[in-house]
C-alpha cells in the first residue's frame with residue numbers, strides 16, 4: 697500500500713486535464729472551483745473558476761444582469777499575477793480582474809456612488825413628471 701505524502705484537503709478534488717501542448721496534466725481543484733474544465737486548452741489557459749455570483753436588476757422586460765463576479769485562478773499562466781485566486785468581474789462585455797480585497801471594496805464603493813446618482817435622477821424624474829401634470 698502506498699501513502700500519498702500530500703493528500704488533498706477534503707474539499708479539494710484532484711483531476712486530470714488533457715492539454716493541447718503538454719498532454720495530461722494533474723491538478724487539484726480548490727474548494728471554490730466549479731470543476732468546469734475542458735480538454736484541449738493550452739496549459740497556460742488551464743484555470744479554476746467558481747460559479748457566477750450574478751448581480752441582477754429588475755427592468756420592465758424582466759431581470760437584467762448588471763455584472764457578475766467569480767473567483768478564478770490560472771496556476772500555469774505566464775503572468776504570476778494571474779496565478780490567483782482573484783475575482784473576475786464581468787462589466788459590460790468584458791472581464792476585469794480584481795486581485796485584492798481593496799480593489800473589490802473600491803468597486804463596491806463606486807457602484808454605491810452610482811446608486812446615489814440614480815436616486816438623484818429618480819428625484820428629477822418625479823419633478824419632471826409632476827411639472828407635466830401641473831401644465
Ligand SMILES: [Zn+2]
Pocket residue numbers: 724725726729730731732733743744745
Ligand atoms: Zn478546478
